[in-house]
Amino acid sequence: MSPARAIGLAVSAVGVTTLLAGCSVGDAFNGFGWPKAITEQGDRMYNLWIGSVVAALAVGVFVWGLIFWCVVRYRKRGEELPPQTRYNMPFEILYTVAPFIVIAVLFFYTAIIQTDVDRLSKNPDVTVEVIASKWNWQFVYTDTKGPDGAAISTVGADDYIPVLVLPAGKTVQFNEVSRDVIHSFWVPDILFKRDVIPGVENKFQIKLKDNAEGAYVGRCAELCGTYHSMMNFELRVTTPEQYSEYLSLRKAGKSTPEALAALGFPNQGYATKTHPFDTDRTKRSSS
Ligand SMILES: [Cu+2]
Secondary structure: OOHHHHHHHHHHHHHHHHHHHOOOHHHHOHHHHOOOOOEHHHHHHHHHHHHHHHHHHHHHHHHHHHHHHHHHHOOOOOOOOOOOOOOOHHHHHHHHHHHHHHHHHHHHHHHHHHHHHHOOOOOOOEEEEEEEEOOEEEEEEOOOOOOOOOOEEEEOEOOEOOEEEEEOOOEEEEEEEEOOOOEEEEEHHHOEEEEEOOOOOEEEEEEEOOOOOEEEEEEEOOOOOOOHHHOEEEEEEEOHHHHHHHHHHHHOOOOHHHHHHHOOOOHHHOOOOOOOOOOOHHHHHHO
């Protein structure tokens, strides 16, 4: 194979990879380990991930092919020493240029998608203040007012996993606040996490898909102390109608589980994807 042909092959491999990114390769291989996103931003990151894995596999197959070809083609056939080649300029150019093209393409798509995912629209439909502390989450619906005049909020307790209720098909802005150390807000199904840093006002937005309804586990993704692994919450995506009904019930003084149960959610409106940690230490030591 001439070097020019090899470079051509490498470039077209990268091109094909890019094309495949938006297609169903990911579905065929179960997302190469990634869940399907429930947000529009998540879809873009999912496609980038699939494209990157396919590119890595294409390079891998190319390299394995070369290795096996050399093993077979140049295997030892006798005692005679084969011709010793010191320099091969075309090939040295090839293995300098080809990786650069791969890196440039990956960088190009990463920069585009990262900028896109980080973009904040001016008028989100819902704004939630996420307050993280050791080892709990509080979600404040900043543009609402409860019966006591304060904004409606949901906070976890020893026996209660906080449920964050959001409407499908809407844009949600999260403003993050930490009360102590660095935490990280993470819902695996939105394919995104963002650190909650004391003294830093981290923000991000998601656009939930129209069909995003469901219950999804949320976690703290930054080691924050003894009970870090218990610092969970649940994201409950409802229809926009259920969401406004939920807000009215909360405004009327109902708690999150009461409001969700009144809307007909199973499990009396409690989290279904994660469970409270048993805080009875004596029970643990005796078992
Ligand atoms: Cu944490």
